[in-house]
Amino acid sequence: MDNIAAMRVENVNFFYGKKQALRNINMEIYKNQVTAIIGPSGCGKSTFIRLFNRMNDLVPNTKVEGKIYLDNKDILYPKVNVVKLRRKVGMVFQKPNPFPKSIFQNVSYGLEIKSKNKDFIKEQVVKSLKRAALWEEVKDRLYDNALGLSGGQQQRLCIARCLAVEPDVLLFDEPCASLDPHSTRRIEELIQELKEYYTIVIVTHNLQQASRVADYTAFLYLGELIEFGETGRLFTVPEDKRTEQYITGKFG
Amino acid sequence: MKSEITQKLGFTLLFFCILIMLFFLGVLVYFVASKGFSVLSWNFLTDIPREGMTAGGIAPAIVGTLYLTLGSIIFSLPLGVACAIYLCEYGPKSYVVNIIRISINNLAGVPSVVFGLFGLAVFVKFFGFGVSMLSGSLTLGMLVLPQIISASQEALLAVPQSYREASFALGATPWQTIKKTTLPAALPGILTGTILSIGRVAGETAPIIFTAATFYMRGFPDSVFSEVMALPYHIYALMTEGTHPEQQTQIAYGCALILLLLVLSVSAIAIIIRQKQRKHYG
Numbered sequence A: 001m002d003n004i005a006a007m008r009v010e011n012v013n014f015f016y017g018k019k020q021a022l023r024n025i026n027m028e029i030y031k032n033q034v035t036a037i038i039g040p041s042g043c044g045k046s047t048f049i050r051l052f053n054r055m056n057d058l059v060p061n062t063k064v065e066g067k068i069y070l071d072n073k074d075i076l077y078p079k080v081n082v083v084k085l086r087r088k089v090g091m092v093f094q095k096p097n098p099f100p101k102s103i104f105q106n107v108s109y110g111l112e113i114k115s116k117n118k119d120f121i122k123e124q125v126v127k128s129l130k131r132a133a134l135w136e137e138v139k140d141r142l143y144d145n146a147l148g149l150s151g152g153q154q155q156r157l158c159i160a161r162c163l164a165v166e167p168d169v170l171l172f173d174e175p176c177a178s179l180d181p182h183s184t185r186r187i188e189e190l191i192q193e194l195k196e197y198y199t200i201v202i203v204t205h206n207l208q209q210a211s212r213v214a215d216y217t218a219f220l221y222l223g224e225l226i227e228f229g230e231t232g233r234l235f236t237v238p239e240d241k242r243t244e245q246y247i248t249g250k251f252g
Numbered sequence B: 001m002k003s004e005i006t007q008k009l010g011f012t013l014l015f016f017c018i019l020i021m022l023f024f025l026g027v028l029v030y031f032v033a034s035k036g037f038s039v040l041s042w043n044f045l046t047d048i049p050r051e052g053m054t055a056g057g058i059a060p061a062i063v064g065t066l067y068l069t070l071g072s073i074i075f076s077l078p079l080g081v082a083c084a085i086y087l088c089e090y091g092p093k094s095y096v097v098n099i100i101r102i103s104i105n106n107l108a109g110v111p112s113v114v115f116g117l118f119g120l121a122v123f124v125k126f127f128g129f130g131v132s133m134l135s136g137s138l139t140l141g142m143l144v145l146p147q148i149i150s151a152s153q154e155a156l157l158a159v160p161q162s163y164r165e166a167s168f169a170l171g172a173t174p175w176q177t178i179k180k181t182t183l184p185a186a187l188p189g190i191l192t193g194t195i196l197s198i199g200r201v202a203g204e205t206a207p208i209i210f211t212a213a214t215f216y217m218r219g220f221p222d223s224v225f226s227e228v229m230a231l232p233y234h235i236y237a238l239m240t241e242g243t244h245p246e247q248q249t250q251i252a253y254g255c256a257l258i259l260l261l262l263v264l265s266v267s268a269i270a271i272i273i274r275q276k277q278r279k280h281y282g
Ligand SMILES: Nc1ncnc2c1ncn2[C@@H]1O[C@H](COP(=O)(O)OP(=O)(O)OP(=O)(O)O)[C@@H](O)[C@H]1O
Pocket: A016, A019, A021, A039, A040, A041, A042, A043, A044, A045, A046, A047, A048, A059, A205
């Protein structure tokens, strides 16, 4: 497989105050592929994925070193326009977090910021809901409050909301952590469909999930990238002893 | 076994405290209502005071209190919410901002008569607004500003961080995030703070003695620069001045009753608004 790098991570360190959470990370995120980030709790998965859309900017008293290239531009450069960046790199969070507004307003939220064209917005909302495999379930109640949806539906709504602004990259931080097995399966199928259009990075606790959805997998441990490679290979013949211990359940 | 007895004793004690509180509240309401009820009439509500305050009504004082309350809220609500937004959402989390925050909290503890003197010096004299509705409203506004800021800050801090993250992640700017998400979600809490402030403003006497209130007016205030009658000050004046203490005391209780009802109904309206908002922003 010939892979084009959508993003390249170079020598990234991250600090919460004095505490170092990421240590010298180097890797590539491939275009139109799903990359999973796995590792035990507290190893820095969320910290890492939140660098790609500069979400850690919201956390006071932090410091980042190194570079992450997207379209040949270093997105960690302090003067980068984070608003533009976040429209290119969308994020879905661990807990579904729809706004306490209607289903339609949730999806149009990111669009209204940019455009006043009502027809375009409407069209885009429908398209995004369809792409997020939610349209059939909500088409009759677009103006109901989004908080009335089930957890799995809410998470797909958050995905739709994110797709509406037409990002290139999608970040998922444990998107199924609070969902039941059925909803989880739906989201996994969805991720498979979405990779045709987007580059996807997904953090997951669930090793089976990583092996089901991811083309590439990165194993983080205590803030270090221990191993990165094709998912099949990493799960069958891990190169590092620690990876092997983790995937066989020796710690985590 | 022993811990059960202790618990029972504890709860009984707590229940007893509530009873004491209810007792005083009941006595207060009964006292004011029974003494004030006899003077209540349509005339009392709509007429101006007559015959050296011993007859007629208190309409100018009711209207004056409404104006002063409204004026102070118009001034302090936007300013207070703006300050709170700056402190919570925009302001750098620095030493200076912390000091500002602490100062605001201390301001809330300053006695109201001090605000009265401040209003006299600044609004009445320095700005030359004179003893007027404007001076009084601004002084009362200053008085409740810290309270509104604190309540708004708490309301903003109570908005789940996940709303802000969701908004930022969609490429919204901090300003858009506040306008479209944070502020609407905080509104019910902010209104709660405002309700409490309204009660306080309507009942305050000391800040308006030097800045706005007058004992007697023939009609209603005709501009923001006219003096006004106000219920709390009117009560005070009725009890301390004049030549017919008997009749005046009765009227004072009537005023007190009206003041109570006024505060309660304004609060009720605000509570209804808040409930409606809550439905929207679960
Ligand atoms: N806001 C913060 N301030 C200080 N330390 C933090 C903060 N957020 C995370 N950390 C620390 O950084 C390390 C990495 O945290 P992170 O949330 O990235 O882990 P994670 O791999 O996502 O864990 P989990 O699987 O539990 O979500 C942890 O040791 C954590 O305690």
